[in-house]
Amino acid sequence: MQPDDGSRPDLGTVPDAVFRLDAEGRFTYVNAAAEFLLDKRAEDLLGHTAGDCFPAAVNSLAEERYWQVIADGQPREFDFFFEPQQRWYEIRVFADPPGISVFFRDVDSRYRADARREAELRRFASVLEALPSATVLVDSDGRIVTGNRAWESTLAVPQRSLGVPGSDYLEAVRTGLAPSDVEAIDAGLRRLLAAPTGTVPVTFDHEYPRSTPTTSSWFRLQASRVELSQRVVITHTDITERVRSEQALAWRARHDELTGLPNRGTLLDLVAAALAAGSGEEGPRVALLVLDLDGFKTINDSLGHGIGDQLLRQVGHRLAAALRPGDAVGRLGSDQFVVLAHDCDSAEAAGLAFRLQSTFTRPFPASGISVPLSASVGVAVAQPDARDPHQLLSDADAAMFAAKSMGRDRVRLFTPGLREAARWRLEVATRLRDEAVDQLVVHYQPVVRLDTGAVEGVEALVRWQHPERGLLPPDTFLSVAEETGQIIPITRWLLAETTRQAAEWAAQGLPLRMSVNVSARHFAAETLVRDVRLALRESGLPPDRLVLELTETSIAEDPTRAEDQLKVLRRSGVRVAIDDFGTGWSSLAQLFALPIGILKIDRSLLAAAEQVTGGESGAVLTAIVALTRTLGIQAIAEGVETAEHLRMVREAGCDLVQGWLLGHPMPAADVPGWVRGVQDAGGDVCALAAAGTPLRAVR
Numbered sequence: 001m002q003p004d005d006g007s008r009p010d011l012g013t014v015p016d017a018v019f020r021l022d023a024e025g026r027f028t029y030v031n032a033a034a035e036f037l038l039d040k041r042a043e044d045l046l047g048h049t050a051g052d053c054f055p056a057a058v059n060s061l062a063e064e065r066y067w068q069v070i071a072d073g074q075p076r077e078f079d080f081f082f083e084p085q086q087r088w089y090e091i092r093v094f095a096d097p098p099g100i101s102v103f104f105r106d107v108d109s110r111y112r113a114d115a116r117r118e119a120e121l122r123r124f125a126s127v128l129e130a131l132p133s134a135t136v137l138v139d140s141d142g143r144i145v146t147g148n149r150a151w152e153s154t155l156a157v158p159q160r161s162l163g164v165p166g167s168d169y170l171e172a173v174r175t176g177l178a179p180s181d182v183e184a185i186d187a188g189l190r191r192l193l194a195a196p197t198g199t200v201p202v203t204f205d206h207e208y209p210r211s212t213p214t215t216s217s218w219f220r221l222q223a224s225r226v227e228l229s230q231r232v233v234i235t236h237t238d239i240t241e242r243v244r245s246e247q248a249l250a251w252r253a254r255h256d257e258l259t260g261l262p263n264r265g266t267l268l269d270l271v272a273a274a275l276a277a278g279s280g281e282e283g284p285r286v287a288l289l290v291l292d293l294d295g296f297k298t299i300n301d302s303l304g305h306g307i308g309d310q311l312l313r314q315v316g317h318r319l320a321a322a323l324r325p326g327d328a329v330g331r332l333g334s335d336q337f338v339v340l341a342h343d344c345d346s347a348e349a350a351g352l353a354f355r356l357q358s359t360f361t362r363p364f365p366a367s368g369i370s371v372p373l374s375a376s377v378g379v380a381v382a383q384p385d386a387r388d389p390h391q392l393l394s395d396a397d398a399a400m401f402a403a404k405s406m407g408r409d410r411v412r413l414f415t416p417g418l419r420e421a422a423r424w425r426l427e428v429a430t431r432l433r434d435e436a437v438d439q440l441v442v443h444y445q446p447v448v449r450l451d452t453g454a455v456e457g458v459e460a461l462v463r464w465q466h467p468e469r470g471l472l473p474p475d476t477f478l479s480v481a482e483e484t485g486q487i488i489p490i491t492r493w494l495l496a497e498t499t500r501q502a503a504e505w506a507a508q509g510l511p512l513r514m515s516v517n518v519s520a521r522h523f524a525a526e527t528l529v530r531d532v533r534l535a536l537r538e539s540g541l542p543p544d545r546l547v548l549e550l551t552e553t554s555i556a557e558d559p560t561r562a563e564d565q566l567k568v569l570r571r572s573g574v575r576v577a578i579d580d581f582g583t584g585w586s587s588l589a590q591l592f593a594l595p596i597g598i599l600k601i602d603r604s605l606l607a608a609a610e611q612v613t614g615g616e617s618g619a620v621l622t623a624i625v626a627l628t629r630t631l632g633i634q635a636i637a638e639g640v641e642t643a644e645h646l647r648m649v650r651e652a653g654c655d656l657v658q659g660w661l662l663g664h665p666m667p668a669a670d671v672p673g674w675v676r677g678v679q680d681a682g683g684d685v686c687a688l689a690a691a692g693t694p695l696r697a698v699r
Helices: 032-038 061-072 108-130 149-154 169-174 179-194 240-254 264-277 296-303 305-322 346-358 389-406 416-433 478-484 487-507 520-525 528-539 552-556 559-572 588-592 603-613 619-630 643-652 668-680 685-690
Strands: 017-021 027-030 076-082 087-096 099-106 134-138 144-147 203-211 216-225 232-238 286-293 328-333 336-342 364-366 369-371 375-381 411-413 440-449 455-466 470-472 513-517 546-551 575-581 598-601 634-637
Touching: 017 032, 027 032, 032 099, 061 076, 061 087, 061 099, 087 108, 134 149, 169 179, 179 203, 179 216, 179 232, 216 240, 240 264, 264 286, 264 328, 264 336, 264 389, 286 346, 286 389, 296 305, 296 369, 305 328, 305 336, 305 346, 305 364, 305 369, 336 346, 336 389, 346 375, 346 411, 375 389, 389 411, 389 416, 416 478, 440 487, 440 668, 440 685, 455 487, 455 668, 478 487, 487 513, 487 520, 487 528, 487 668, 513 575, 520 528, 520 559, 528 546, 528 559, 546 559, 559 575, 598 619, 603 619, 603 643, 619 634, 619 643, 634 643, 643 685
Parallel strands: 375 411, 455 513, 513 546, 546 575, 575 598, 598 634
Antiparallel strands: 017 027, 017 099, 076 087, 087 099, 134 144, 134 232, 203 216, 216 232, 286 336, 286 375, 328 336, 364 369, 440 455, 455 470
């Protein structure tokens, strides 16, 4: 380093690189920092011109600025890219007569970082422009720097003048927003800007509605700090359709889609709130009324689900119109409705139930026809300490079941005894899913030929050997099994057990035809054909020794599906019987279109014929038997309990008969001995029964 005279200060301690040039452009001084950056020793520079030492700088911006300062004495500051080193320098040139002093520093890293940021910003701007949502860039003062075309065209704000660059962002979006949303957006942006530079980028999301005099819309704001910057990019996405869809879904989740009434979950919430609001010694004074339409399934089956849906909507409207102010009605599902009544004791709840029933006195018009409807109503009034909405609904449901059992169009108030009946139904449902199938047993009732009195076969009747209650008849548990779907595994077990038993008897020289009852649920599950084939294959019983008994109503639920499955079974040799004929509502044309081979005439027709005709064979009974013979179908009269019944069915021309007069249901172990006892007594069960021989005692 060498100063050109002692009058000038020593620049060796200056942190910047410094050199001096005289009026001819020769180096007169170079400090250590300049030696390092220029990559040359001072002795190689002093006395030489800059052009000689650095030919690449000749005619460059640097040379031009040097001569300008020498000429006019005005300082210059500029950035210069020195190609040999491929680096950027920040250069400041000052007049230092008779020459100049040049201060320079290496800013390559900063310059390249700035360049990268600028490139990033350019790329960011292009990305911003490609976004479909209205998007803006906001500086650290909350002012809009720029916006994309979507922002400029819609501005996401009602007033266009507020969203232009340089305007305040919050003022631009404030119009139409709730004050709480404006505060949330302001706080979120402040948090973004307060985050230290260089930290992991954070984001801010907020959804808000905007209301104008003509419209309501929803937006999702997503804000993110630009990395290594004090700017924030904010995107506004119109989510109006999504929010409206979510609102619609939420409404549907709380309401019944068919009637628009509150659904079960909503009603339980309302009941819980009503029970919690109750205070004082009287308690909540809340009542629930469960209404179940009488015979609605038959209406659905006969008139179609379209008309059924119309009727359900009308029922909901009528019930809603009949309520007191403050009460609520909802649909539990299927043909059940529930009413929540406030400030109601037992007498008032009963009065309300009868008033609601009166709404059914007028028929319901649907698709040009007038349909009469009635409802059975169960009423439960909350006790003073009641807080469980499910229990209150369960009590009202139990009362409704009791009203149903009393007959149609009845009202029943809940009593503690009904709760026990409901608990029994729950116990049955639970046990049927667990160990109860292993506790089932089968009793067999003889089916007898009327012409010879010989035992033709048996009907399998399932019983439950309950560990605490003893042997239970089917009406105590099969209805619950039907409701819960457990009837399918029960029937599957019954098919396996009865076909095995029939094959065992046949091996013992006792070839009895086995009749097994099948539920409509099996048709819906579409496993009946497979289950029957599996039982026959595993037992070895010939298909023609198995009779499947189905009720009219079970077939009427889905006649097409039933017909398809029954045809497959009939082709394999299995016989099909219609049970309880005369109690259902099926069409004869539909019924006889099925591949049936046996028609079982219900005992109710026998009783009716006996009562109406005074002991003479009823014309209806005779006509039914004649019709079956015309179609090549066997007729079985069931429920024959007296000698008079036996005479009537014989005169009507029935083929087969069963009933307590001829033989009680008995365990499998008793059947062979009973049949042999009949054979030993002459083999004619009908003659023995008519003579009063105690057939149960014949062994």
